Amino acid sequence: MKKAIFAVMIICLIAFVGCGKTDLQYQKQYIDAFDTVTIIIGYAANKEAFATNADLLYEKLCEYHELFDIYNTYDGINNIKTINDNAGIASVTVDNAIIELLEFSVDMYELTGGKMNIAMGSVLKIWHEYRQNGINSPDDAELPYETELKSAAEHTNIENLIIDKENNTVYISDPMMSLDVGATAKGYAVEKVCEYAESKCIGNISISCGGNVCTVGKKADGADWNVGIVSPFGNNNEYIRSVKVHDAAVVTSGTYQRYYEVDGKKYHHIIDPETLMPSELYLSVSIISKSSAESDALSTALFNMPIDESKRLIESLEYTDAxxxxxxxxIVISSGLSNNTERELKIQW
Amino acid sequence: MVKKEVVKRDIILIACVLIAALAALLIINLTKQSGTVAVIYTNNEEYARMPLDVDAEIVIYSDGKEANTLVVQNGKAYISSASCPDKICVNTGSISNENEMIVCLPNKVIVVIEKEN
Known part of the structure; x- marks a missing residue:
């Protein structure tokens, strides 16, 4: 009898200690990968254990960044820049992740009727240079010449991107063409990192990489993640709406993310493939879907479509809202979304 | 009769242990220091911790160069000046709530509000 009572007491004590050891929520942020901020939120017994997991995931994200980089080369890696540098010269053997990303990007080109085109590198490069100059010396900020943009646009035919899946090689047959995977790479990479987390049994996490938020599972207490949509009017800490999600990705393309000013007018980084100018229809477009890669590509494509066309495309896709x-x-929301509260949206799938 | 007596005493003993455990938990939780700090990171490494209840100003060096100046005033933190061309960090304004952030991409500086245990 005494022994039994003693046992009960010990169990009680263990239960008490156990309560104190519930996994806590932690956050870690990084700067660099995809030239933006990455925020990883997850759960662990303590800060150190969480940091180990978060660092592991961030390292993986950096690997993808190197593969998908169009500006820098890295020792021993053939990346997207290597492919661009060899346009019209040679086919390049690349990592399977690059093949997958490019094939996905071509699929999205077709799905969106060319409103998102990774073969637009030549045009985007011009805007990039003018934007950088404008940011660095605001007094000399200029717009690209129309003729310059138009001649670059002659080298954006995605059919000149030749992907050989069997031999893992990529070749650009037009020497003037180049790839810019800015509309798909981050989303694809974050999705792959989330899959990697699952393979390492790291669940209940949210990874945000510069406007790309991908969630694995729910929060540890079983609640949905509340993903904020940044207000285009305030600073980066202000949200105009939030969306309750789990196992889904929320990606926002916004005019406030990258821009420069010419004569007091802002020119952002999302360039319409038809007009070759920044699209002026929206301040931001957010896509909620099960795939962060798809959300990323669609947020750019929809940004370049009038609202009716944009809506039609979203409503034709399953488990995809905007x-x-x-x-x-x-603010306009698609039919799969409804208001939970005034500022909080929930998905119906 | 003797048996019952034993059970009663044991129950009292269990109750005492439980109450003691509860009291201990309470004391631990009540005495926990929970200050709010603005933590500065440069190049993903912790650079400095600035308690929000102490007004202060700090010059942040990133890659050996003077990058940003952080001011803590009236329980809030903000970047008052920066060497970056875009000044997004300065325009972010002040932060004070847990996990709020100021980011300076060009200088690779992040300031984030954390709760200290």
Whole structure:
């Protein structure tokens, strides 16, 4: 009898200690990968254990960054820049992740009727240079010449991108063409990192990489993640809406993310493949879907489509929804979303 | 009769242990220091911790160069000046709530509000 009572007491004590050891929520942030901020939120017994997991995931993200980089080369790696540098010269043997990303990007080109085109590197490069100059010396900020943009646009035919899946090689047959995977690479990489987390049994996490948020599972307490949509009017800490999700990705393309000013007017980084100018229809477009890669590609494509066309595309896709903030500041949501509270949205799938 | 007596005493003993455990938990939780700090990271390494309840100013060096100046005033933190061309960090304004952030991409500086245990 005494022994039994003693046992009960010990169990009680263990239960008490156990309560104190519930996994806590931690956050770790990094700067560098994909030239932006990455925020990893997850759960662990203590800060150190969480940091070990987060570092592991961030390292993986950096690997993808190197593979998908269009500006820098890295020792021993053939990346997207290597492919661009060899346009019209030679086919390049690349990592399977690059083949997958490029094939996915071509699929998205077709799905969106060319409103998102990774073969637009030549045009985007011009805007990039003018934007960098404008940011570095605001007084000398200029717009690219129309003729310059138009002649670059003659070298954006995605059919000149030749992907040989069997031999893992990529070749650009037009020497003037180049790839810019800015609309798909981050989303694809974050998705792959989330899959990697699952393979390492790291569950209940949210990874945000510069506007790309991908969640694995729910929060540890079983609640959905509340992903904020940054207000295009405030600073980066202000949210205009939030979306409750689990196992889903929320990706936002916004005019406020990268821009420069010419004569007091802002010119952002999302360039319409038809007009070759920054699209002025929206302040931001957010896509909620089960795939961060798809959300990323669609957020750019939808940004370049009038609202009716944009809506039609979203409604034709399963498990895919959108939040548009129009140029006048009004907010439109797709049919799979509803208001949970005034500022909080929930998905119906 | 003797048996019952034993059970009663044991129950009292268990109750005492439980109460003691609860009291201990309470004391631990109540005495926990929970200050709020603005933690500065440069190149993904912790650079400095600035308690929000102490007004202060700090010059942040990143890659050996003067990068940003962080001011802590009235329980809030903000970047007052920066060497970057875009000044997004300065325009972010002040932060004070847990996990709020100021980011300076060009200088690779992040300031984030953390709760200290």
């Amino acid at each position: 939040v548009w903030i129009l140029a006048d500041g009004s």
